[in-house]
Amino acid sequence: MAINWFKYSAPSTFYGLAGKLIPWFAWPAAILFGIGFYIGFFVAPTDAVQSEAYRIIFIHVPASILSMFIYLIMAGYAALGLIFKTRLSAMMASALAPTGALFAFISLWTGALWGKPMWGAWWVWDARLTSELILLFLYLGFIALQASIEDPRRADRASALLAIIGSVNVPIIYYSVQWWNTLHQGSTIKFSGTSMHVAMQQSMFIMLVACWLYAIAIALARVRSIILERESNTQWVKEVRE
């Protein structure tokens, strides 16, 4: 049975599909957050060096990973939109940007709250935190550029180009910052030497999946609004009642 995947590349059909899919991502996300939290707080033991403060990593690490992952996916959709001129791809990129930026923000906030008790300062110019900050700037630049351009087509294409340039730059920026950090002998946020207890790994992984599912659900919800806004002059949208 050949599924015509391209059927869903039109905003009109994707709108309905997205709506049906959201609960399938949202509920598992909520459940996994619960399980991950439980394992992280009630099963994983207290760390010898970092006491209870280390439990922040169960949200800090997934948020960091996801902020970078979403940027790449966003750039991917943007590239698709640029190459194949599909409006929906550009809309997905726009839908993902705020979520990615928020995860970067969560990563920075939780990173600071982890750094303060551990290293005494609210901000350590650790390579990863600094790169995360730059990533947040890249997200904000993308969002700002889209917001500044009136014509939706130009906005899509310009921000797509920016996203692609950004994703090429991200590895360069990351390694530059890492080099800079080792040069200045900054502290690296690392674990207390010994390998992680299995429950810690489990919790982190489950939280990562939970965040990922949440991101998909929220992006699908947002893209539905974007579709309604941008396709408002089409017939099928006029007939949408719910």
Added chain:
Amino acid sequence: MNWSEFFAMNGYAFYVWGSYGLTLLVFLSEIATVRHRRKLALRQLRLINESGDAE
């Protein structure tokens, strides 16, 4: 289960709950914002439809 110990997080309560609290806040506000955006979009559509019907 000693709840007061749980909430105290060995003295690190501010940092741990500050982190998870903010995360929860971000998620909830993101969900609220997206729902609000949807409401606005639907309202806008209704206005367009009505002015279209009135013609």
Added chain:
Amino acid sequence: MNRLSLISLLWLVIRRDLLLAMRRRADVLTTLIFFVMVVSLFPLGVGPEAEMLRKMAGGVLWVAALLSSMLSLPRMFAADHLDGTLEQMMLAPQSLTVMVLGKITAHWMLSGLPLVLIAPVLGLQFDMPVAAILTLMLALLLGTPVLSMIGAVGAALTLGLRGGGVLVSLLVLPLTIPVLIFGAGAVEAVNSGLDAVSNFALLGAFLLFALVFTPFVAAQALRISME
């Protein structure tokens, strides 16, 4: 008109931009004055202690160079955009990529090169040793073209938008961070008595990489902005 060779085309565009800029010398000078002013603000902000200023000098001059380059970016395409020349350039059968490279080169000669030349004077203000000043000049020489090139893409994307220089800066500054790190790093290395060769190698690599890709990308960005 006969088909121009690429080099002739490049030279034509550079000459034109330089000529136009000479008629508006104020634009070029204001960028330079901004650079000097920003650099002079730092000691006023952090205190005149010589040891600290010497350590900060490389970083301060680099950040100021970044900011000055950003400020002058809208100029690259704005004037031609307003009077329709840009549109003509895009419709012409000649290579837009080469024309953009010409504009970038002219921009650098007017905003990047002056910074390289005035840096030693400011270096003295910060009591930098001679070796550090020379390192800084060479690093700026390699780095400021990259700033103009990345900036060109930003300027092309934001063509005609409100928000002007600030929006371009927001988009471009994060991308210029590697240049900043290795450029300032070169000065610091020399100050610590270490070798700055690896820094220069990386700056050179950035320059070549940018040279190969940015004119084309900027030309595409222009097409996106102008449709």
